[in-house]
Amino acid sequence: MPLIKSPEELEKVREEILSRRDPHKLCISVCAGASCLASGAGEVIAAFKAELEKQNINADVDTKGSGCPGFCEQGPVVVIHPEEICYLQVTPDDAGEIISQTIVGKKPVERLLYTDPDTGNKVVKMNDIPFYKNQVRHLIGNNIKIDPKSIDDYLAQGGYAALAKAMHEMSPEQVIEEVKESGLRGRSGSGFPAGRKWEFCRNSEDEHKYVICNCHEGDPGSYADRRLTEGNPHNVLEGIIIGAYAIGAQDAFVFVGDEFPQTVENMRLAIKQAEEYGFLGKDILGSGFDLTVRISIDGGGYVLGESTALMASMEGRIGEPKTKYDHATDRGLWAKPTVLNNLQTWANVPLIINNGAAWFRQTGTDGSTGTRVFSITGKIKNSGMIEVPMGMSLKEVIYDIGGGTVTDKKFKAIQVGGPLGGFVPESQLDVQVDYDQMTDAGLAMGPGLIVADESTCIVDMVKYFLTFLAHESCGKCTPCRDGIRQMLHILNNITAGRGNKGDLELLELISTVQKKAALCALGQGASDPLLSTLKHFREEYEAHIEEKRCPAGVCKALGAVSSGANV
Amino acid sequence: MGEVTLTIDNKEVKAEEGMTVLEAARSAGIKIPTLCHHEKLEPYTACRICMVEVESRGRSELDTSCSRPVKDNMVVRTQSEELTEIRRTLLELMLSHAPDARELQELVEEYGANRNRFAKEPSFCIHCGLCVRYCAEVKKKNAVVFVKSGVRREISFNKEIASRECWKCRECFELCPTEALQTAYLLTEALTSDSSSFELEPDA
Incomplete structure (x- = not known):
């Protein structure tokens, strides 16, 4: 492939x-995401190829082995x-x-189609399935059409047009202005306006x-981020390149863990392809x-999500x-001005440049624009990776997309x-x-x-999260390390009667x-599952303590007979 | 370096730019408790006992005085009900490891801490990191380091370095707020065991 040297050459290619x-x-697209691969997608692709050859x-x-839909x-x-179909x-x-x-016969195989649990009707087309129909899939909608290992597939879907537009029709300042105008907020959780962060760094x-x-x-x-990256790595990469151009950065890094080998493999290949085509x-x-x-x-520790770590x-x-x-935008990595954004933030950038800030703002609320990609799991019928417009209620997410609880058991919490x-x-x-509603x-x-x-059992589930943090905290500061240790000790006692x-x-x-005194966001937030459940499910804790009873029948020491596996 | 003026506990304090709130307070004779702080070492901000209330540019927040740089017109409060509750609880968490440590006892009375508030786990280490950081920053030997994460974090001696350096030094022992019981034990263990105590356990 010759190096592409201009927007005209890109369009020719x-x-x-x-x-x-x-x-x-x-x-025939077969999802080649890590989850489907684990369920045998690789063998399915091979079987299709063999069968086509046979016939x-x-x-x-x-x-095609595609990105995760x-x-x-x-x-x-x-x-x-x-x-x-x-x-x-x-x-x-x-x-x-x-x-x-x-x-050959142009007829659907009924038994493999989605069955609507309410009506019993079969649904033929992907986008008619309620799980898909009720999402707004700006970021992951194309995944099923794209082989994440093929840059040509991404180009066939209009890939890198935003990069050409940004570099040849817009100044770096105009790119920043467009991103600011779009209202894009950092998808890592804190929700800091991306355009403003970029501007601070550019002006450094x-x-x-x-x-x-x-x-x-x-x-x-949770597996939304890794699935999004592995499913459409060029989308994330294009966003990074546009951002680096706007900020004036000469080096960019993708920080990712070895525990997601598919993500690392697909991103590594995407970078190589982008270099060959002249996008890097x-x-x-x-x-x-x-x-x-x-x-x-990365080293694999949860605390590495914290920016200084x-x-x-x-x-x-x-x-x-x-x-x-x-601020990292003044003194970040190796004491140089640095913009750190989540991959979902970067993935939105090509959309904004291609379609404009006004288009982007059409989805979402005033304070939170665009969509958010989540993974939804647990006791839900339709678990998987979903993309929802900001402003959608959690009820709609659970029932319209998720299809409600997995059996007829009553919903308790999300x-x-x-x-x-x-x-x-x-x-x-x-x-x-919505960032503000969720924070509130x-x-x-x-x-x-x-x-x-x-x-x-809510107490058991909170105990699970604290057990996780007991290992994943770095252990540096007292309120986090010893606070978690003591909280876990008390919860262990409660669930043991x-x-x-x-x-x-x-x-x-x-x-x-802990919330007031811990050094970083991990320690400050470590009690959030506990505090929110003490507020909403206090009677469940009290039943464990006062009546020595686990209402969900999970805690074995309190007479539970079920397996006790909770999460 | 310019001079700045700040207010600490209603007292006007002059300080050099680049100083920390803790240094400015001490220069003015105002006492702030510390456990992981040491003049020769970089601010570590781990024990959190030196937290104070800082008001700067219209924003009020809690921060560790050992790390916070002074600013002109900054207003600092070193005592409040909130700070007392924080310091008392932090002390109580540390007392679960070293209930009789002398340095903790000195603060117990001042903050009304209950040494039996939390379940005991006598490791005789409050993870102040003074030994680890002194060895790294002052002695530049790294003979004693932190290993493992979260609640399993502990100090550990590297047998090879320790056998060469530690016996003649032992300067870290004097820094220990819990009488170096754990340090002495682990050093002895490192020097006498066949295998290094540096090995990481596989994750449970």
């Missing part, structure tokens, strides 16, 4: 790719283009039937600047702008948070934001996916949503001090 592709040609129609039909509960997911839980044994019946005097894309997703039960390196698209993107493998780890020091009075987030009871499900409700905008039903009067007040005292 794109036309050439499209001319080789017949939009009406049949294509001698492999020239007429393409097969999200319906992980029902994987491996197979979609037949161009009609977008969607088959769920496909096994290699189904390949023959799908090919003879759908590819030091000429050497860095950009970091945080792909470190440590929340237990010297004089990108003939603009005179140079950029190198490298992958920085993240940068310490990248610099080769121990990944512990540090008290700092400089946990938002992982170990540093809170629980929302049924009475407050009108809370919207004591929730963090983390990427993970976990649903609990009446068979979930050794709870005492006064335990809840003591838990509240530790939480209050």
Whole structure:
């Protein structure tokens, strides 16, 4: 592939790719996300290829391992283009039937279609399934059409057009202005306006600047970030390059863990391809702008999501948070001005440049624009990766997209934001996916949503999160390390039938001090699951302490007979 | 370096730019408790006992005085009900490890701490890191380091370095707020065991 040196050359390459592709040609897309691969998607793809060859129609039909479309509960997911016929839980044994019946016979295989649980009706097309229909999929909608290992697939979907536009039609300041105008806020949780952060960094005097894309997703039960990156790595990469151009950074890093091998592999390949095509390196698209993107493998600790710990780890020091009075945009990585944004923040940038800030603002609320990609798991019918417009209520997320609880058991709570987030009871499900509303409700905008039903013991689930943090805290400061130790000790006693009067007040005292005195956001937020459940589910704690009874029947020491596995 | 004027506990205090709130307070004879602080070492901000209330540019917040740089017109309060509750609880958390440590006892009375508030886990270490940081920053030996994370964090001697350096030094023992019981034990263990105590346990 020759180096692309101008927007005109890029469009020529794109036309050439499209001319080789017949939009009406049949294509069997099999989700090659980590979850579907674990359910045998690799074997399914191989079975399709073998079957097409056997029937001698492999020239007429393409097969593709695609980015994750999200319906992980029902994987491996197979979609037949161009009609977008969607088959769920496909096994290699189904390949023959799908090919003879759908590819050759033009009829759907009824038994592999989605069945509406209310009406019993079969749904043929992907976007008619309620799980998909009720989402707004600006970021992940194209995943099923894209092989994440193919830059040509990304280009065929209009990829890197935003980069060409930013570099040749817009000054760096105009890019920043557009991002500010879009209202894009950082997707890591704190929600700081991305454009303003970029502007601070651009205006910083030091000429050497860095950009970091945080792909470190440590929340237990959460997999939205890694799935998004592995499913469409060029989208994230394009956002990083546009951002680096706007900020004036010469080096960018993708911070990601070895525990997500698929994400690392796909991003590494995407960077290599982008270098070959001229979207990275010297004089990108003939603009005179140079950029190198490298992958920085993190040490795997949850606390590395904290920005000072993240940068310490990248610099080769121990990944512990540090008290700092400089903004990273003035003195960040290696004491140089640095913009650190979450991968979801970067992924939104090409959308904003392509469609404009006004278009972006059409989705969401006044204070929170665009969409948010979550993973939804736990006792929910349709678990998977979802993209919802900001402003959607949690009730709509759970029932319209998630399909409600997995069995007919009563909904109890949804946990938002992982170990540093809170629980929302049924009475407050009108809370919207919106930074300000979520903060007011004591929730963090983390990427993970976990649903609990009446068979979930809230005390046990909070204990689970604290056990996680007991290992994942760096252990540096007293309120975090010893606060968690004592909270966990008290909770262990409560679930073992050794709870005492006064335990809840003591838990509240530790939480209050920890929140005020801990060094970093991990310690300050460690008590959030506990505090929100003491507020909404206090009677469940009291039943454990006073009646020595676990209402959900989970805690074995209190006579539970179920397995006790909760999360 | 210019001079700045700040108010600490209603007292006007002059300080040099670049000083910390703790240094400014001490220069004016105002006492703020510390445990992990040491003049020769970089601010560590781990014990949190030196937290004070800082008002600067119209914003009020709690911060560690050992790390916070002074600013002109800054207003600092070193005593309040809130700060007492924080310091008392932090002390009580530390007392669970070293209930009889002399340096903690001195603060117990002042803040009304209850040494039996929390479950005991006598490790005789409050993780102030004075030994670790002194060895790294002043002696530049790194013979004693922190290993493991979270609630399992502990100090550990590197046998190879320790056998060469520690016996003739032992300067870290005097810094220890809990009478160096743990330091002495682990040093002895490192020097007498066949295998290094540096090995990490596999995750549970």
